[in-house]
Amino acid sequence: MTLSERPAKVREPARAAVVADVAGRARAAAARERARVYGGVVLLGAALLLIWEYPIGLVIERRYVSKPSEVAVRLADLAFGGGLWNHITTTMGEAGLGYLIGVAVGLVAALLLVAVPLLDEITGPFLAAFYSIPKIALAPMFIMWFGLGALPKVLLAALMVFLVVLVNTIAGIRGISPGLIEVSRVLGARGPRLVRAVVLPGAAPAVLASVRLTFSRAMVGAILGEFIAATQGLGFLIVRSSRQFETATMFAGIVVVAVLVLIVNGVIRLLEAWLVPWSKAEVHG
Amino acid sequence: MVGVHSGQSFHGSPDSRTPDAVRLDAVYKAFVPARRRRSAGPVLALEDVTFTARPGEFISLVGPSGCGKSTVLNLIAGLVRPSDGNVTYQGAAVDGVNTKVGYITQDDNLLPWRSVLRNVEFGLELRGVPKAERRARAREFIELVGLGGFEDHYPHELSGGMRKRAGIVRTLAYDSGVVLMDEPFGPLDAQTRVILQDELLRLWDRQRPAVLFVTHDLVEAITLSDRIITFTGRPGTIKQEYEVGLARPRDVFHIHELPRFKELYDALWDDIRVEIARAGTTS
Numbered sequence: 001m002t003l004s005e006r007p008a009k010v011r012e013p014a015r016a017a018v019v020a021d022v023a024g025r026a027r028a029a030a031a032r033e034r035a036r037v038y039g040g041v042v043l044l045g046a047a048l049l050l051i052w053e054y055p056i057g058l059v060i061e062r063r064y065v066s067k068p069s070e071v072a073v074r075l076a077d078l079a080f081g082g083g084l085w086n087h088i089t090t091t092m093g094e095a096g097l098g099y100l101i102g103v104a105v106g107l108v109a110a111l112l113l114v115a116v117p118l119l120d121e122i123t124g125p126f127l128a129a130f131y132s133i134p135k136i137a138l139a140p141m142f143i144m145w146f147g148l149g150a151l152p153k154v155l156l157a158a159l160m161v162f163l164v165v166l167v168n169t170i171a172g173i174r175g176i177s178p179g180l181i182e183v184s185r186v187l188g189a190r191g192p193r194l195v196r197a198v199v200l201p202g203a204a205p206a207v208l209a210s211v212r213l214t215f216s217r218a219m220v221g222a223i224l225g226e227f228i229a230a231t232q233g234l235g236f237l238i239v240r241s242s243r244q245f246e247t248a249t250m251f252a253g254i255v256v257v258a259v260l261v262l263i264v265n266g267v268i269r270l271l272e273a274w275l276v277p278w279s280k281a282e283v284h285g
Numbered sequence: 286m287v288g289v290h291s292g293q294s295f296h297g298s299p300d301s302r303t304p305d306a307v308r309l310d311a312v313y314k315a316f317v318p319a320r321r322r323r324s325a326g327p328v329l330a331l332e333d334v335t336f337t338a339r340p341g342e343f344i345s346l347v348g349p350s351g352c353g354k355s356t357v358l359n360l361i362a363g364l365v366r367p368s369d370g371n372v373t374y375q376g377a378a379v380d381g382v383n384t385k386v387g388y389i390t391q392d393d394n395l396l397p398w399r400s401v402l403r404n405v406e407f408g409l410e411l412r413g414v415p416k417a418e419r420r421a422r423a424r425e426f427i428e429l430v431g432l433g434g435f436e437d438h439y440p441h442e443l444s445g446g447m448r449k450r451a452g453i454v455r456t457l458a459y460d461s462g463v464v465l466m467d468e469p470f471g472p473l474d475a476q477t478r479v480i481l482q483d484e485l486l487r488l489w490d491r492q493r494p495a496v497l498f499v500t501h502d503l504v505e506a507i508t509l510s511d512r513i514i515t516f517t518g519r520p521g522t523i524k525q526e527y528e529v530g531l532a533r534p535r536d537v538f539h540i541h542e543l544p545r546f547k548e549l550y551d552a553l554w555d556d557i558r559v560e561i562a563r564a565g566t567t568s
Contacts, residue, residue, distance in 0.1 A: 177392070177394070179390050179392050179394050180394050180396070182362075182364055182388075182390075183388055183390060183394040184394075184396075184407075185364070185382045185384075186362050186363075186364070186382060186383065186384060186386060186387075186388040187384070187388075187407060187408040187411055187455075187456075188384040188408060188411035188412055189411055190382070193411070197396075197407075197411075198396065201396070201398045202398075204398070276398065277439075
Protein backbone atom coordinates (compact mmCIF):
# COMPACT_ATOMS: atom_id res chain seq x y z
CA MET A 1 0.00 0.00 0.00
CA THR A 2 1.50 3.30 -1.09
CA LEU A 3 0.45 6.75 -0.06
CA SER A 4 -0.97 7.57 -3.44
CA GLU A 5 -3.33 4.62 -3.52
CA ARG A 6 -6.98 5.61 -3.58
CA PRO A 7 -10.30 3.78 -3.55
CA ALA A 8 -10.78 2.52 -7.09
CA LYS A 9 -14.04 4.37 -7.63
CA VAL A 10 -15.43 7.67 -6.41
CA ARG A 11 -18.62 6.91 -4.51
CA GLU A 12 -20.99 8.60 -6.92
CA PRO A 13 -23.99 8.87 -4.55
CA ALA A 14 -21.81 10.39 -1.83
CA ARG A 15 -20.46 13.04 -4.18
CA ALA A 16 -23.95 13.97 -5.41
CA ALA A 17 -25.21 14.17 -1.82
CA VAL A 18 -22.35 16.45 -0.76
CA VAL A 19 -22.88 18.79 -3.72
CA ALA A 20 -26.65 18.89 -3.21
CA ASP A 21 -26.21 19.51 0.51
CA VAL A 22 -23.80 22.41 0.01
CA ALA A 23 -26.00 23.94 -2.68
CA GLY A 24 -29.07 23.67 -0.47
CA ARG A 25 -27.33 25.29 2.47
CA ALA A 26 -26.06 28.15 0.32
CA ARG A 27 -29.56 28.75 -1.04
CA ALA A 28 -31.05 28.72 2.45
CA ALA A 29 -28.40 31.15 3.73
CA ALA A 30 -29.03 33.51 0.81
CA ALA A 31 -32.80 33.35 1.40
CA ARG A 32 -32.34 34.15 5.13
CA GLU A 33 -30.09 37.09 4.26
CA ARG A 34 -32.65 38.47 1.78
CA ALA A 35 -35.44 38.08 4.30
CA ARG A 36 -33.43 39.99 6.91
CA VAL A 37 -32.72 42.87 4.49
CA TYR A 38 -36.28 43.16 3.16
CA GLY A 39 -37.72 42.80 6.65
CA GLY A 40 -35.40 45.56 7.85
CA VAL A 41 -36.39 47.87 4.99
CA VAL A 42 -40.12 47.37 5.68
CA LEU A 43 -39.67 47.84 9.43
CA LEU A 44 -37.63 51.02 9.10
CA GLY A 45 -40.08 52.46 6.57
CA ALA A 46 -43.07 51.65 8.77
CA ALA A 47 -41.34 53.11 11.82
CA LEU A 48 -40.57 56.39 10.03
CA LEU A 49 -44.13 56.70 8.74
CA LEU A 50 -45.56 55.94 12.19
CA ILE A 51 -43.34 58.50 13.90
CA TRP A 52 -44.34 61.06 11.27
CA GLU A 53 -48.02 60.14 11.64
CA TYR A 54 -48.21 60.32 15.45
CA PRO A 55 -45.53 61.41 17.94
CA ILE A 56 -43.75 64.00 15.80
CA GLY A 57 -46.70 66.38 16.34
CA LEU A 58 -45.70 66.57 20.01
CA VAL A 59 -42.38 68.13 19.08
CA ILE A 60 -43.12 70.18 15.97
CA GLU A 61 -46.28 72.04 15.22
CA ARG A 62 -48.40 69.85 12.99
CA ARG A 63 -49.04 72.36 10.24
CA TYR A 64 -45.30 72.47 9.48
CA VAL A 65 -44.93 68.71 9.00
CA SER A 66 -48.36 67.35 8.01
CA LYS A 67 -48.95 63.58 8.27
CA PRO A 68 -48.52 60.63 5.88
CA SER A 69 -52.27 60.01 5.86
CA GLU A 70 -52.98 63.63 4.93
CA VAL A 71 -50.27 63.54 2.27
CA ALA A 72 -51.83 60.38 0.80
CA VAL A 73 -55.28 61.99 0.70
CA ARG A 74 -53.80 65.15 -0.89
CA LEU A 75 -52.02 63.03 -3.46
CA ALA A 76 -55.27 61.33 -4.40
CA ASP A 77 -57.07 64.72 -4.66
CA LEU A 78 -54.32 66.08 -6.90
CA ALA A 79 -54.32 62.98 -9.08
CA PHE A 80 -58.09 63.00 -9.59
CA GLY A 81 -58.99 66.44 -10.84
CA GLY A 82 -56.30 68.41 -8.99
CA GLY A 83 -54.12 69.07 -12.02
CA LEU A 84 -51.30 66.73 -10.97
CA TRP A 85 -50.90 65.34 -14.48
CA ASN A 86 -50.41 68.79 -15.96
CA HIS A 87 -47.73 69.52 -13.39
CA ILE A 88 -46.04 66.20 -14.15
CA THR A 89 -46.07 66.62 -17.93
CA THR A 90 -44.79 70.19 -17.65
CA THR A 91 -41.84 69.30 -15.42
CA MET A 92 -41.06 66.03 -17.18
CA GLY A 93 -41.18 67.78 -20.54
CA GLU A 94 -38.74 70.48 -19.42
CA ALA A 95 -36.43 68.05 -17.65
CA GLY A 96 -36.62 65.45 -20.43
CA LEU A 97 -35.89 67.90 -23.23
CA GLY A 98 -33.10 69.57 -21.24
CA TYR A 99 -31.67 66.15 -20.42
CA LEU A 100 -31.56 65.08 -24.07
CA ILE A 101 -29.95 68.37 -25.11
CA GLY A 102 -27.41 68.20 -22.27
CA VAL A 103 -26.45 64.60 -23.05
CA ALA A 104 -26.15 65.23 -26.81
CA VAL A 105 -24.11 68.42 -26.47
CA GLY A 106 -21.94 66.85 -23.75
CA LEU A 107 -21.13 63.82 -25.92
CA VAL A 108 -20.34 65.82 -29.05
CA ALA A 109 -18.23 68.34 -27.11
CA ALA A 110 -16.30 65.50 -25.43
CA LEU A 111 -15.50 63.82 -28.76
CA LEU A 112 -14.37 67.16 -30.16
CA LEU A 113 -12.11 67.93 -27.19
CA VAL A 114 -10.52 64.48 -27.30
CA ALA A 115 -10.02 64.72 -31.08
CA VAL A 116 -8.41 68.18 -30.82
CA PRO A 117 -6.20 68.24 -27.70
CA LEU A 118 -5.22 71.86 -28.30
CA LEU A 119 -8.89 72.87 -28.05
CA ASP A 120 -9.08 70.88 -24.81
CA GLU A 121 -6.11 72.73 -23.34
CA ILE A 122 -7.42 76.14 -24.41
CA THR A 123 -10.99 75.64 -23.15
CA GLY A 124 -9.88 73.76 -20.03
CA PRO A 125 -9.59 76.76 -17.65
CA PHE A 126 -12.94 78.16 -18.83
CA LEU A 127 -14.74 74.88 -18.37
CA ALA A 128 -13.18 74.50 -14.91
CA ALA A 129 -14.32 78.01 -13.94
CA PHE A 130 -17.79 77.32 -15.30
CA TYR A 131 -17.90 73.99 -13.47
CA SER A 132 -17.24 75.76 -10.17
CA ILE A 133 -20.29 78.06 -10.48
CA PRO A 134 -23.24 76.60 -8.55
CA LYS A 135 -25.84 76.40 -11.30
CA ILE A 136 -28.49 77.66 -8.89
CA ALA A 137 -26.80 81.06 -9.08
CA LEU A 138 -27.58 81.22 -12.79
CA ALA A 139 -31.30 80.48 -12.46
CA PRO A 140 -32.54 84.07 -11.87
CA MET A 141 -30.49 85.29 -14.83
CA PHE A 142 -31.98 82.60 -17.09
CA ILE A 143 -35.50 83.65 -16.10
CA MET A 144 -34.62 87.28 -16.81
CA TRP A 145 -33.18 86.41 -20.22
CA PHE A 146 -35.57 83.75 -21.43
CA GLY A 147 -38.89 84.64 -19.80
CA LEU A 148 -41.41 82.72 -17.76
CA GLY A 149 -42.09 79.85 -20.14
CA ALA A 150 -40.44 76.45 -20.53
CA LEU A 151 -37.25 77.69 -22.23
CA PRO A 152 -35.23 78.80 -19.17
CA LYS A 153 -36.12 75.54 -17.37
CA VAL A 154 -35.06 73.43 -20.35
CA LEU A 155 -31.77 75.32 -20.54
CA LEU A 156 -31.12 75.01 -16.80
CA ALA A 157 -31.80 71.28 -17.00
CA ALA A 158 -29.46 70.96 -20.01
CA LEU A 159 -26.76 72.91 -18.21
CA MET A 160 -27.00 70.68 -15.14
CA VAL A 161 -26.44 67.63 -17.35
CA PHE A 162 -23.98 68.90 -19.94
CA LEU A 163 -20.82 69.30 -17.89
CA VAL A 164 -21.17 66.00 -16.03
CA VAL A 165 -21.64 64.11 -19.29
CA LEU A 166 -18.73 66.01 -20.85
CA VAL A 167 -16.33 65.27 -18.01
CA ASN A 168 -17.31 61.59 -17.76
CA THR A 169 -17.17 61.01 -21.50
CA ILE A 170 -13.67 62.47 -21.68
CA ALA A 171 -12.63 60.35 -18.68
CA GLY A 172 -14.21 57.30 -20.34
CA ILE A 173 -12.33 57.82 -23.59
CA ARG A 174 -9.03 58.54 -21.81
CA GLY A 175 -9.58 55.43 -19.70
CA ILE A 176 -9.46 53.11 -22.69
CA SER A 177 -6.23 51.13 -22.52
CA PRO A 178 -3.66 52.56 -24.98
CA GLY A 179 -2.72 48.98 -25.86
CA LEU A 180 -6.26 48.29 -27.05
CA ILE A 181 -6.12 51.32 -29.35
CA GLU A 182 -2.66 50.41 -30.67
CA VAL A 183 -3.59 46.81 -31.37
CA SER A 184 -6.79 47.94 -33.09
CA ARG A 185 -4.82 50.35 -35.27
CA VAL A 186 -2.41 47.62 -36.32
CA LEU A 187 -5.42 45.40 -37.03
CA GLY A 188 -6.46 48.12 -39.47
CA ALA A 189 -8.90 50.37 -37.61
CA ARG A 190 -8.53 54.11 -38.19
CA GLY A 191 -10.51 57.35 -38.41
CA PRO A 192 -14.28 57.12 -37.96
CA ARG A 193 -14.04 53.34 -37.98
CA LEU A 194 -11.71 53.40 -34.96
CA VAL A 195 -14.07 55.78 -33.16
CA ARG A 196 -17.13 53.66 -33.89
CA ALA A 197 -15.60 50.22 -33.31
CA VAL A 198 -13.26 50.92 -30.38
CA VAL A 199 -13.47 54.40 -28.82
CA LEU A 200 -17.25 54.71 -28.38
CA PRO A 201 -17.87 51.20 -27.04
CA GLY A 202 -14.75 51.54 -24.87
CA ALA A 203 -16.05 54.74 -23.31
CA ALA A 204 -19.66 53.53 -23.18
CA PRO A 205 -19.73 52.17 -19.59
CA ALA A 206 -18.49 55.47 -18.09
CA VAL A 207 -20.68 57.51 -20.42
CA LEU A 208 -23.82 55.51 -19.71
CA ALA A 209 -23.22 55.59 -15.96
CA SER A 210 -23.09 59.40 -16.12
CA VAL A 211 -26.11 59.47 -18.44
CA ARG A 212 -28.05 57.40 -15.91
CA LEU A 213 -27.15 59.51 -12.90
CA THR A 214 -27.72 62.87 -14.56
CA PHE A 215 -31.47 62.56 -15.05
CA SER A 216 -31.98 63.57 -11.43
CA ARG A 217 -29.81 66.62 -12.15
CA ALA A 218 -32.05 67.55 -15.08
CA MET A 219 -35.01 67.37 -12.68
CA VAL A 220 -33.14 69.68 -10.28
CA GLY A 221 -32.60 72.16 -13.12
CA ALA A 222 -36.25 72.16 -14.20
CA ILE A 223 -37.60 72.41 -10.65
CA LEU A 224 -35.15 75.14 -9.79
CA GLY A 225 -36.43 77.21 -12.70
CA GLU A 226 -40.01 76.57 -11.61
CA PHE A 227 -39.21 77.70 -8.06
CA ILE A 228 -38.21 81.10 -9.31
CA ALA A 229 -40.95 81.84 -11.80
CA ALA A 230 -43.57 79.53 -13.23
CA THR A 231 -47.30 78.93 -13.49
CA GLN A 232 -47.16 75.21 -13.91
CA GLY A 233 -45.04 72.20 -12.92
CA LEU A 234 -44.06 70.25 -9.82
CA GLY A 235 -41.55 72.86 -8.66
CA PHE A 236 -44.27 75.48 -8.93
CA LEU A 237 -46.66 73.19 -6.97
CA ILE A 238 -44.10 72.65 -4.21
CA VAL A 239 -43.07 76.26 -3.83
CA ARG A 240 -46.64 77.63 -3.99
CA SER A 241 -47.97 75.18 -1.39
CA SER A 242 -45.05 75.89 0.96
CA ARG A 243 -45.81 79.64 0.80
CA GLN A 244 -49.44 78.93 1.60
CA PHE A 245 -48.54 76.51 4.41
CA GLU A 246 -50.27 73.69 2.52
CA THR A 247 -47.73 71.28 3.90
CA ALA A 248 -49.54 68.14 2.72
CA THR A 249 -49.54 69.40 -0.89
CA MET A 250 -45.87 70.26 -0.63
CA PHE A 251 -44.99 66.75 0.56
CA ALA A 252 -47.22 65.27 -2.14
CA GLY A 253 -45.19 67.17 -4.75
CA ILE A 254 -41.91 65.97 -3.24
CA VAL A 255 -43.13 62.36 -3.25
CA VAL A 256 -44.14 62.63 -6.91
CA VAL A 257 -40.70 64.04 -7.88
CA ALA A 258 -38.90 61.24 -6.02
CA VAL A 259 -41.07 58.55 -7.62
CA LEU A 260 -40.58 60.00 -11.12
CA VAL A 261 -36.79 60.08 -10.76
CA LEU A 262 -36.78 56.50 -9.46
CA ILE A 263 -38.90 55.31 -12.39
CA VAL A 264 -36.78 57.06 -15.03
CA ASN A 265 -33.56 55.80 -13.41
CA GLY A 266 -34.95 52.27 -13.47
CA VAL A 267 -35.76 52.55 -17.18
CA ILE A 268 -32.31 53.98 -17.98
CA ARG A 269 -30.69 51.20 -15.94
CA LEU A 270 -32.56 48.61 -18.00
CA LEU A 271 -31.44 50.31 -21.21
CA GLU A 272 -27.87 50.34 -19.93
CA ALA A 273 -27.90 46.62 -19.06
CA TRP A 274 -29.18 45.98 -22.57
CA LEU A 275 -26.66 48.29 -24.31
CA VAL A 276 -23.45 47.45 -22.40
CA PRO A 277 -23.81 43.96 -20.95
CA TRP A 278 -20.04 43.64 -20.54
CA SER A 279 -19.23 46.20 -17.90
CA LYS A 280 -20.05 48.42 -14.95
CA ALA A 281 -18.34 51.71 -14.27
CA GLU A 282 -17.94 54.40 -11.64
CA VAL A 283 -19.22 57.88 -12.32
CA HIS A 284 -17.44 61.12 -11.42
CA GLY A 285 -18.95 64.50 -10.73
CA MET B 286 31.96 31.09 -28.97
CA VAL B 287 28.80 29.11 -29.24
CA GLY B 288 26.35 29.27 -32.10
CA VAL B 289 27.11 32.70 -33.41
CA HIS B 290 24.91 33.55 -36.38
CA SER B 291 26.39 31.84 -39.41
CA GLY B 292 24.51 33.66 -42.13
CA GLN B 293 22.19 30.92 -43.35
CA SER B 294 18.85 30.17 -41.71
CA PHE B 295 17.26 26.74 -41.79
CA HIS B 296 14.01 28.24 -42.91
CA GLY B 297 15.25 31.04 -45.10
CA SER B 298 13.42 31.43 -48.37
CA PRO B 299 14.88 29.34 -51.16
CA ASP B 300 14.10 32.19 -53.56
CA SER B 301 16.77 34.83 -53.17
CA ARG B 302 14.63 37.47 -54.94
CA THR B 303 12.01 37.37 -52.17
CA PRO B 304 12.56 40.51 -50.09
CA ASP B 305 13.43 40.20 -46.42
CA ALA B 306 10.36 40.01 -44.20
CA VAL B 307 11.73 42.75 -41.98
CA ARG B 308 14.95 44.74 -42.06
CA LEU B 309 16.31 47.22 -39.54
CA ASP B 310 19.24 49.24 -40.77
CA ALA B 311 21.34 51.26 -38.30
CA VAL B 312 18.23 52.17 -36.32
CA TYR B 313 18.40 54.65 -33.44
CA LYS B 314 15.45 55.56 -31.27
CA ALA B 315 15.46 58.34 -28.69
CA PHE B 316 12.43 59.23 -26.57
CA VAL B 317 11.64 62.56 -24.98
CA PRO B 318 10.34 61.67 -21.50
CA ALA B 319 6.89 62.69 -20.27
CA ARG B 320 6.46 66.43 -19.77
CA ARG B 321 7.26 66.69 -16.06
CA ARG B 322 10.57 64.87 -16.50
CA ARG B 323 11.49 66.63 -19.72
CA SER B 324 14.40 68.44 -18.13
CA ALA B 325 16.21 65.11 -17.92
CA GLY B 326 16.61 65.23 -21.71
CA PRO B 327 15.91 62.55 -24.32
CA VAL B 328 16.60 58.91 -23.49
CA LEU B 329 18.34 56.75 -26.05
CA ALA B 330 16.42 53.47 -26.22
CA LEU B 331 18.05 51.85 -29.26
CA GLU B 332 21.48 52.39 -30.72
CA ASP B 333 22.67 51.26 -34.14
CA VAL B 334 20.41 48.22 -34.39
CA THR B 335 20.73 46.26 -37.62
CA PHE B 336 19.19 42.89 -38.34
CA THR B 337 17.13 41.05 -40.89
CA ALA B 338 14.26 38.60 -40.50
CA ARG B 339 13.81 36.30 -43.46
CA PRO B 340 10.36 35.09 -44.49
CA GLY B 341 9.20 32.27 -42.26
CA GLU B 342 11.93 32.75 -39.69
CA PHE B 343 11.13 32.55 -35.98
CA ILE B 344 13.33 35.00 -34.07
CA SER B 345 13.36 35.71 -30.35
CA LEU B 346 14.63 38.96 -28.90
CA VAL B 347 15.95 38.68 -25.35
CA GLY B 348 17.66 41.14 -23.05
CA PRO B 349 17.30 42.95 -19.74
CA SER B 350 14.16 44.97 -19.00
CA GLY B 351 14.10 48.36 -20.67
CA CYS B 352 16.55 47.38 -23.41
CA GLY B 353 14.23 48.48 -26.20
CA LYS B 354 13.03 45.04 -27.38
CA SER B 355 9.42 46.20 -27.41
CA THR B 356 10.47 49.37 -29.19
CA VAL B 357 11.85 47.21 -32.01
CA LEU B 358 8.39 45.66 -32.42
CA ASN B 359 6.67 49.06 -32.24
CA LEU B 360 9.01 50.35 -34.96
CA ILE B 361 8.06 47.46 -37.26
CA ALA B 362 4.36 47.97 -36.44
CA GLY B 363 4.80 51.63 -37.38
CA LEU B 364 3.51 52.79 -33.99
CA VAL B 365 6.75 54.74 -33.45
CA ARG B 366 9.21 56.15 -35.97
CA PRO B 367 12.96 55.63 -35.87
CA SER B 368 14.97 58.69 -34.84
CA ASP B 369 17.56 57.61 -37.37
CA GLY B 370 18.07 54.65 -39.69
CA ASN B 371 15.60 52.65 -41.75
CA VAL B 372 12.93 50.10 -41.02
CA THR B 373 11.67 48.17 -44.04
CA TYR B 374 8.87 45.67 -44.24
CA GLN B 375 8.88 43.25 -47.17
CA GLY B 376 11.11 45.60 -49.07
CA ALA B 377 9.14 48.83 -48.44
CA ALA B 378 9.90 51.49 -45.83
CA VAL B 379 7.48 51.45 -42.88
CA ASP B 380 5.55 54.72 -42.96
CA GLY B 381 2.69 55.09 -40.49
CA VAL B 382 0.84 52.24 -38.83
CA ASN B 383 1.79 48.97 -40.52
CA THR B 384 -1.46 47.07 -40.86
CA LYS B 385 0.24 44.26 -42.75
CA VAL B 386 1.81 42.82 -39.61
CA GLY B 387 0.18 40.83 -36.85
CA TYR B 388 0.78 42.33 -33.41
CA ILE B 389 0.22 40.36 -30.23
CA THR B 390 0.86 42.04 -26.90
CA GLN B 391 1.30 40.90 -23.33
CA ASP B 392 -2.26 41.96 -22.49
CA ASP B 393 -4.64 40.10 -24.72
CA ASN B 394 -6.29 43.38 -25.81
CA LEU B 395 -9.49 41.70 -26.94
CA LEU B 396 -12.44 44.06 -27.35
CA PRO B 397 -14.43 43.45 -24.14
CA TRP B 398 -17.76 44.15 -25.86
CA ARG B 399 -17.28 41.58 -28.59
CA SER B 400 -17.74 37.84 -28.32
CA VAL B 401 -14.82 35.52 -29.06
CA LEU B 402 -16.13 34.96 -32.59
CA ARG B 403 -16.54 38.66 -33.31
CA ASN B 404 -13.12 39.43 -31.82
CA VAL B 405 -11.46 36.88 -34.09
CA GLU B 406 -13.40 38.35 -37.02
CA PHE B 407 -12.31 41.91 -36.20
CA GLY B 408 -9.11 41.99 -38.28
CA LEU B 409 -10.86 40.30 -41.22
CA GLU B 410 -13.76 42.73 -40.92
CA LEU B 411 -11.39 45.71 -41.09
CA ARG B 412 -9.86 44.18 -44.20
CA GLY B 413 -13.25 44.04 -45.89
CA VAL B 414 -13.55 40.25 -45.96
CA PRO B 415 -17.23 39.38 -46.68
CA LYS B 416 -19.22 38.27 -43.69
CA ALA B 417 -19.80 34.63 -44.64
CA GLU B 418 -16.15 34.10 -45.46
CA ARG B 419 -14.77 35.79 -42.36
CA ARG B 420 -17.21 33.94 -40.14
CA ALA B 421 -16.16 30.59 -41.59
CA ARG B 422 -12.49 31.49 -41.27
CA ALA B 423 -12.87 32.70 -37.69
CA ARG B 424 -14.70 29.50 -36.73
CA GLU B 425 -11.98 27.39 -38.30
CA PHE B 426 -9.28 29.12 -36.26
CA ILE B 427 -11.35 29.02 -33.09
CA GLU B 428 -11.74 25.27 -33.48
CA LEU B 429 -8.02 24.97 -34.12
CA VAL B 430 -7.13 26.24 -30.64
CA GLY B 431 -9.87 24.31 -28.88
CA LEU B 432 -12.17 27.28 -28.25
CA GLY B 433 -15.06 25.62 -30.08
CA GLY B 434 -18.22 26.13 -28.01
CA PHE B 435 -16.95 29.46 -26.62
CA GLU B 436 -17.63 31.51 -29.78
CA ASP B 437 -20.39 33.52 -28.10
CA HIS B 438 -18.60 34.11 -24.79
CA TYR B 439 -17.29 37.53 -23.87
CA PRO B 440 -13.57 37.79 -23.01
CA HIS B 441 -14.25 38.34 -19.29
CA GLU B 442 -15.95 34.94 -19.21
CA LEU B 443 -12.76 33.16 -20.33
CA SER B 444 -9.58 32.08 -18.53
CA GLY B 445 -6.28 33.86 -19.23
CA GLY B 446 -5.09 31.02 -21.46
CA MET B 447 -8.31 31.03 -23.48
CA ARG B 448 -8.16 34.79 -23.97
CA LYS B 449 -4.58 34.47 -25.14
CA ARG B 450 -5.59 31.78 -27.66
CA ALA B 451 -8.37 34.02 -28.97
CA GLY B 452 -5.92 36.94 -29.34
CA ILE B 453 -3.41 34.79 -31.21
CA VAL B 454 -5.92 33.39 -33.70
CA ARG B 455 -7.41 36.87 -34.21
CA THR B 456 -4.00 37.84 -35.58
CA LEU B 457 -3.26 34.61 -37.45
CA ALA B 458 -6.72 34.56 -39.07
CA TYR B 459 -5.74 37.32 -41.49
CA ASP B 460 -2.56 35.60 -42.54
CA SER B 461 0.08 38.30 -42.27
CA GLY B 462 3.63 37.65 -43.40
CA VAL B 463 5.13 38.83 -40.12
CA VAL B 464 3.81 38.37 -36.60
CA LEU B 465 5.17 40.50 -33.75
CA MET B 466 4.74 39.02 -30.28
CA ASP B 467 5.59 41.06 -27.19
CA GLU B 468 5.92 38.71 -24.22
CA PRO B 469 2.60 37.13 -25.15
CA PHE B 470 2.77 34.40 -22.54
CA GLY B 471 4.12 36.62 -19.74
CA PRO B 472 0.99 36.75 -17.57
CA LEU B 473 0.21 33.01 -17.80
CA ASP B 474 1.02 30.27 -15.30
CA ALA B 475 3.96 27.99 -16.10
CA GLN B 476 1.90 24.99 -17.23
CA THR B 477 -0.42 26.98 -19.50
CA ARG B 478 2.63 28.67 -20.95
CA VAL B 479 4.21 25.43 -22.12
CA ILE B 480 0.94 24.20 -23.60
CA LEU B 481 0.48 27.47 -25.48
CA GLN B 482 4.06 27.32 -26.77
CA ASP B 483 3.20 23.93 -28.24
CA GLU B 484 0.02 25.30 -29.81
CA LEU B 485 1.82 28.35 -31.15
CA LEU B 486 4.39 26.16 -32.92
CA ARG B 487 1.65 24.08 -34.53
CA LEU B 488 -0.20 27.22 -35.69
CA TRP B 489 3.00 28.80 -36.94
CA ASP B 490 3.79 25.67 -38.93
CA ARG B 491 0.53 26.00 -40.92
CA GLN B 492 1.34 29.42 -42.40
CA ARG B 493 5.01 29.93 -41.53
CA PRO B 494 4.95 33.70 -41.05
CA ALA B 495 8.14 35.33 -39.85
CA VAL B 496 7.84 35.82 -36.09
CA LEU B 497 9.62 38.34 -33.89
CA PHE B 498 9.10 37.16 -30.34
CA VAL B 499 10.11 39.27 -27.34
CA THR B 500 10.56 37.24 -24.16
CA HIS B 501 12.44 37.18 -20.87
CA ASP B 502 12.23 33.42 -20.75
CA LEU B 503 15.35 31.79 -22.21
CA VAL B 504 13.73 28.35 -22.23
CA GLU B 505 10.85 29.77 -24.25
CA ALA B 506 13.23 31.51 -26.65
CA ILE B 507 15.20 28.33 -27.34
CA THR B 508 12.09 26.14 -27.57
CA LEU B 509 10.41 28.32 -30.19
CA SER B 510 13.08 30.03 -32.24
CA ASP B 511 15.31 29.51 -35.24
CA ARG B 512 17.46 32.38 -34.13
CA ILE B 513 17.89 34.31 -30.88
CA ILE B 514 19.12 37.90 -30.74
CA THR B 515 20.37 39.18 -27.39
CA PHE B 516 20.31 42.86 -26.51
CA THR B 517 22.45 44.90 -24.13
CA GLY B 518 20.87 47.07 -21.47
CA ARG B 519 19.87 50.66 -22.34
CA PRO B 520 20.70 51.98 -24.83
CA GLY B 521 19.73 48.69 -26.48
CA THR B 522 22.23 47.38 -28.98
CA ILE B 523 22.48 43.93 -30.47
CA LYS B 524 24.93 41.94 -28.41
CA GLN B 525 24.94 38.56 -30.06
CA GLU B 526 22.99 36.32 -32.42
CA TYR B 527 22.55 32.60 -31.90
CA GLU B 528 21.38 29.94 -34.35
CA VAL B 529 19.27 27.51 -32.34
CA GLY B 530 19.81 24.61 -34.72
CA LEU B 531 17.27 22.25 -33.17
CA ALA B 532 15.21 20.17 -35.59
CA ARG B 533 11.53 20.83 -36.17
CA PRO B 534 8.88 19.84 -35.36
CA ARG B 535 9.92 20.31 -31.75
CA ASP B 536 8.65 18.55 -28.68
CA VAL B 537 8.21 21.45 -26.26
CA PHE B 538 7.69 19.09 -23.34
CA HIS B 539 11.07 17.32 -23.71
CA ILE B 540 13.25 19.70 -25.68
CA HIS B 541 15.11 20.77 -22.56
CA GLU B 542 16.64 17.29 -22.30
CA LEU B 543 18.68 17.75 -25.48
CA PRO B 544 22.40 18.52 -25.11
CA ARG B 545 22.19 21.38 -27.63
CA PHE B 546 19.46 22.96 -25.53
CA LYS B 547 21.62 22.97 -22.40
CA GLU B 548 24.60 24.31 -24.28
CA LEU B 549 22.59 27.21 -25.72
CA TYR B 550 20.89 27.91 -22.43
CA ASP B 551 24.22 28.29 -20.64
CA ALA B 552 25.63 30.51 -23.36
CA LEU B 553 22.55 32.75 -23.34
CA TRP B 554 22.58 32.99 -19.56
CA ASP B 555 26.23 34.01 -19.47
CA ASP B 556 25.45 36.62 -22.07
CA ILE B 557 22.33 38.03 -20.41
CA ARG B 558 23.57 37.82 -16.82
CA VAL B 559 26.30 40.33 -17.48
CA GLU B 560 23.78 42.76 -18.96
CA ILE B 561 21.32 42.37 -16.11
CA ALA B 562 24.10 42.97 -13.59
CA ARG B 563 25.17 46.06 -15.55
CA ALA B 564 21.61 47.37 -15.82
CA GLY B 565 21.20 46.78 -12.08
CA THR B 566 24.20 48.93 -11.19
CA THR B 567 23.36 51.80 -13.53
CA SER B 568 19.62 52.16 -12.89
